[in-house]
Amino acid sequence: xxxxxxxxxxxxxxxxxxxxxxxxxxxxxxxxxxxxxxxxxxxxxxxxxxxxxxxxxxxxxxxxxxxxxxxxxxxxxxxxxxxxxxxxxxxxxxxxxxxxxxxxxxxxxxxxxxxxxxxxxxxxxxxxxxxxxxxxxxxxxxxxxxxxxxxxxxxxxxxxxxxxxxxxxxxxxxxxxxxxxxxxxxxxxxxxxxxxxxxxxxxxxxxxxxxxxxxxxxxxxxxxxxxxxxxxxxxxxxxxxxxxxxxxxxxxxxxxxxxxxxxxxxxxxxxxxxxxxxxxxxxxxxxxxxxxxxxxxxxxxxxxxxxxxxxxxxxxxxxxxxxxx
Numbered sequence: 001x002x003x004x005x006x007x008x009x010x011x012x013x014x015x016x017x018x019x020x021x022x023x024x025x026x027x028x029x030x031x032x033x034x035x036x037x038x039x040x041x042x043x044x045x046x047x048x049x050x051x052x053x054x055x056x057x058x059x060x061x062x063x064x065x066x067x068x069x070x071x072x073x074x075x076x077x078x079x080x081x082x083x084x085x086x087x088x089x090x091x092x093x094x095x096x097x098x099x100x101x102x103x104x105x106x107x108x109x110x111x112x113x114x115x116x117x118x119x120x121x122x123x124x125x126x127x128x129x130x131x132x133x134x135x136x137x138x139x140x141x142x143x144x145x146x147x148x149x150x151x152x153x154x155x156x157x158x159x160x161x162x163x164x165x166x167x168x169x170x171x172x173x174x175x176x177x178x179x180x181x182x183x184x185x186x187x188x189x190x191x192x193x194x195x196x197x198x199x200x201x202x203x204x205x206x207x208x209x210x211x212x213x214x215x216x217x218x219x220x221x222x223x224x225x226x227x228x229x230x231x232x233x234x235x236x237x238x239x240x241x242x243x244x245x246x247x248x249x250x251x252x253x254x255x256x257x258x259x260x261x262x263x264x265x266x267x268x269x270x271x272x273x274x275x276x277x278x279x280x281x282x283x284x285x286x287x288x289x290x291x292x293x294x295x296x297x298x299x300x301x302x303x304x305x306x307x308x309x310x311x312x313x314x315x316x317x318x319x320x321x322x323x324x325x
Contacts, residue, residue, distance in 0.1 A: 010068050018033060090120070096131075103298060109123070165240045167229050167253060170184070188234040190228050267287060
């Protein structure tokens, strides 16, 4: 078994097809098949399930896929570790939801460049469900996700809690005015698909009020949801920081009230991966920057959270004055 075989195997699983992987890697398909056959012979188990639709990893193949990512990440860190002696070094991959990246990505990049030149930062932006999948597959060292409770294999470090906003034109509601949740009954909406945590949160809030959201499309792209809502025929519900700072959008941004919908934002770290000095430095930096951005008001509609807050603390916060800009 060698590094090349592991790279090939990862590409095959990611592509779901030997032919597509061969094209991506610029390798002849028979050669790629031989590499897989060699791995299966060495490990004495089938790694791929082949069908007319493509290939999928077996249970053993999934285990190899995760381990292979760990190995390749550690190999990629060797040159940086050798080049920069005595300081935090290596590659660190962090996942940021788009609404978080709008505020955090640039300060994080600049801080790392200034204080940790030996760290090669990889920022992966996407919907939270996609990032959670990458985190579970070992392809991220950490991710900021909308979670409150610990899950198996992932430690959760609370950063803050954010309120959600309505974006779009609501009939009978003036520009930038508060919108009671019940006012959205019968209003066409676009939201992320049912597997997304935001969708689940919104549907539960509607259910508690005894109303049904009128969802006309499932859109797993934040920019696309916003673009559709700008046309004026539907609305969406998103984090306020997802809306950016465009003056033309200001009349379409409405605070959701009676009740508001809030979600916890946390730094999530897989327990199974070994934690490097570089990873620890980025974890500390993320928590520090998040606290500074919340305190300065740069993060809209949020309250800081602590890891020790319980249910009572959560209820008390709902009655506190929230920060708005």
